[in-house]
Amino acid sequence: MSAQITEVDVPSAGDTAGIGQAVRDYFARVRGGDIGSLPAVLGLVALVILFGVLEGGTFLSIFNFANLINQSAAIIVLAMGLVFVLLLGEIDLSAGFAAGTAAAVLAVVLTNMGMAWPIALLAALLTGVVIGLVIGLLVARLGIPSFVVTLAMFLALQGAMLLIIGEGGTIPIRDDAILVVMNGNMPVILGWVLAVVIVGGFAIINLLAINRRRKAGLAAESMSVWAAKVIALGVLVVVATYLLNQERQLATANVVIQGVPWVVVVILGLLVVLTFILQRTGFGRHIYAVGGNREAARRAGINVKGLMITCFIFCSTLAAVAGVLLASRDNSVSPTTGGAQTLLFAVGAAVIGGTSLFGGRGKVRDAVIGGLVIAVIANGLPLITQQSGIQFVVTGLVLLVAASVDAISRRRASATGR
Amino acid sequence: MANDTPLLSLRGINKSFGPVHVLQNVDLDVRAGRVTALVGDNGAGKSTLIKAIAGIHPFDSGQVTFEGKPVTIHGPKQANDLGIEVVYQDLALCDNLDVVHNMFLGREVKSGVTLNETTMEKRAGETLSGLSVRTLKSLRQQVSSLSGGQRQTVAIARAVLWNSKLVILDEPTAALGVAQTEQVLNLVRRLADNGLGVILISHNMNDVQAVADDIACLYLGQMAAQVEKDQVSSQQVVELITTGRSGDIGMQDNSMGGAA
Structure with a gap:
């Protein structure tokens, strides 16, 4: 259909004029209420500077940087799952204990039954699928509000966990394959390979997209904007890889600890796959449609109920992945795994990252950015003050600020007609 | 134009909801390239008639002919397959998606599992320029940033994207200002000029006078009259809507089965 459009006809006039224009467009969108991850990124930078200035030494140490990744991993994965449910305008309060239950199943199959780790992992993931299916069926088919269903599941799963773990109280995990996820690091050279793959992949995928749009005669991002993005990501990735590849063993012990933690691969993999699903497939598009206007989606022939069930399955299954990470990090599973503030931190992470509680707005990367914000607070504050009360208050305030930004940007969006 | 086959032809349509006989022996002809205004007071049966044509709920009895072939419309999907598209009053757009996403x-x-954004954007652009729509700044702006008239435009463009033959518009100008009403009416006119059959539901006599070729008037579930616009004055249309008759046009007595 583009037969008459020759190469000569493809003008760069249709392209956005350059970096200046791209920046202006972006701020026009932000002013119009399409605020995205901007507050979270600014907040993250501000918090790092604040803790760095207030505390100095330990917070900014390379050891702590790696530690931060470990602390945020489970929350990030849990938040990724919650994004799917939040996009629909629903909530899953049971995700924390879904993680705990899956971890308990993993521990029982692995340690008590002595089976191989792939079987245990599969059993844990399957647990997540089943939990999600039950929640999804109750919400979509019976029409019970997700708040109530998942509140009930929150209680029930807590009990299920106790029953699965049994009288012992804590089940240790000794399988190396599971433990290495949260405790192992990549060889230095592999870390650099990963860095090159990330930046190169980002550059190539975006270049192909620009090319495709040019060929079709549509306005495309200019090359200068593309280059700026690639360079910015490149600097970020190279600095992070360099820092993680430094020896970070604290004094005395003569063991070498260096390299990018393996869990980074898990998180990046999920980020890429889930972003692809949400942004590039019909299924993902329909999730946004249902979150934006359920009736319109239904009339457009979208299977709203099936979609909702699938989203709850995604959420609980990702929670199961988070449960495996928790088990790996603690070397054991106890009745408190996935309990306490785990879920609230994960919901907080998604919302702080820019996912709307009202549905229809949010991205998988929000979970990563928001999860890092939460982890920075949880990690930095104890270094400044010993009072754990302050930590809860501050985390609560940050969540309130994020929810306010969400609500205000929504009001703004309707006021400016955006 | 009276001698070619109508695009859509209804004969002796009946529809009841429980004891309420909403549509009684309704006849209607819609021709390609013409705008047929469907008028009538609240509760006259306009929405019921439209929803049945769109396949939302089927007729109880009566004969439906589309492009000269008898058809029965069981569901919205089948109506779409025939080339019938409805633009509902609430438009059914997703605010959080952009113009292209809403139209598709x-x-x-798709190409494989991925969405083919370039093809969709191109086709959306072609459809909009085919309708001479120049009011949209970018196809990639979110629908929430559009004015009422622009939203209506997107909803109408979505309806014609699929090689549709009959477009049904439910009160497209109800919530619009003067300038935007003008834009939308021009668009409705262009649909017909492009060869589509158009059914326009409206309460606004100015709109009807401005854009309609034929006027079909429902009165208490019966088709009081279907006439060419030029044969009647606004005053007569209002009389048809309120009393079912106007001079020698419309229902001549209160018996069943009004005829044109």
Whole structure:
């Protein structure tokens, strides 16, 4: 259909004029209420500077940087799952204990039954699928509000966990394959390979997209904007890889600890796959449609109920992945795994990252950015003050600020007609 | 134009909801390239008639002919397959999606599992320029940033994207200002000029006078009259809507089965 459009006809006039224009467009969108991850990124930078200035030494140490990744991993994965449910305008309060239950199943199959780790992992993931299916069926088919269903599941799963773990109280995990996820690091050279793959992949995928749009005669991002993005990501990735590849063993012990933690691969993999699903497939598009206007989606022939069930399955299954990470990090599973503030931190992470509680707005990367914000607070504050009360208050305030930004940007969006 | 076959032809349509006989022996002809205004007071049966044509709920009895062939419309999907599209009053757009995504909602073009954004954007652009729409700044802006008239435009463009033959518009100008009403009416006119059959539901006599070729008037579930616009004055149309008759046009007595 583009037969008459020759190469000569493809003008760069249709392209956005350059970096200046791209920046202006972006701020026009932000002013119009399409605020995205901007507050979270600014907040993250501000918090790092604040803790760095207030505390100095330990917070900014390379050891702590790696530690931060470990602390945020489970929350990030849990938040990724919650994004799917939040996009629909629903909530899953049971995700924390879904993680705990899956971890308990993993521990029982692995340690008590002595089976191989792939079987245990599969059993844990399957647990997540089943939990999600039950929640999804109750919400979509019976029409019970997700708040109530998942509140009930929150209680029930807590009990299920106790029953699965049994009288012992804590089940240790000794399988190396599971433990290495949260405790192992990549060889230095592999870390650099990963860095090159990330930046190169980002550059190539975006270049192909620009090319495709040019060929079709549509306005495309200019090359200068593309280059700026690639360079910015490149600097970020190279600095992070360099820092993680430094020896970070604290004094005395003569063991070498260096390299990018393996869990980074898990998180990046999920980020890429889930972003692809949400942004590039019909299924993902329909999730946004249902979150934006359920009736319109239904009339457009979208299977709203099936979609909702699938989203709850995604959420609980990702929670199961988070449960495996928790088990790996603690070397054991106890009745408190996935309990306490785990879920609230994960919901907080998604919302702080820019996912709307009202549905229809949010991205998988929000979970990563928001999860890092939460982890920075949880990690930095104890270094400044010993009072754990302050930590809860501050985390609560940050969540309130994020929810306010969400609500205000929504009001703004309707006021400016955006 | 009276001698070619109508695009859509209804004969002796009946529809009841329980004891309420909403549509009684309704006849209607819609011709390609013409705008047929469907008028009538609240409760006259306009919405019921439209929803049945769109396949939302089927007729109880009566004969439906589309492009000269008898058809029965069981569901919205089948209506779409025939080339019938409805633009509802509430438009059914997703605010959080952009213009292209809304136009292809539920019927996305894919290559493999991925959405083919370039093809969709191109086709959306072609459809909009085919309708001489120049009011949209960018096809990639979110629908929430559009004015009422622009939203209506997107909803109408979505309806014609699928090689549709009959477009049904439910009160498209109800919530619009003067300038935007003008824009939308021009668009409705262009649909017909492009060869589509158009059914326009409206309460606004100015709109009807401005854009309609034929006027079909429902009165208490019966078709009081279907006439060419030039044969009647606004005053007569209002009389048809309120009393079912105007001079020698419309229902001549209160018996069943009014005829044109």
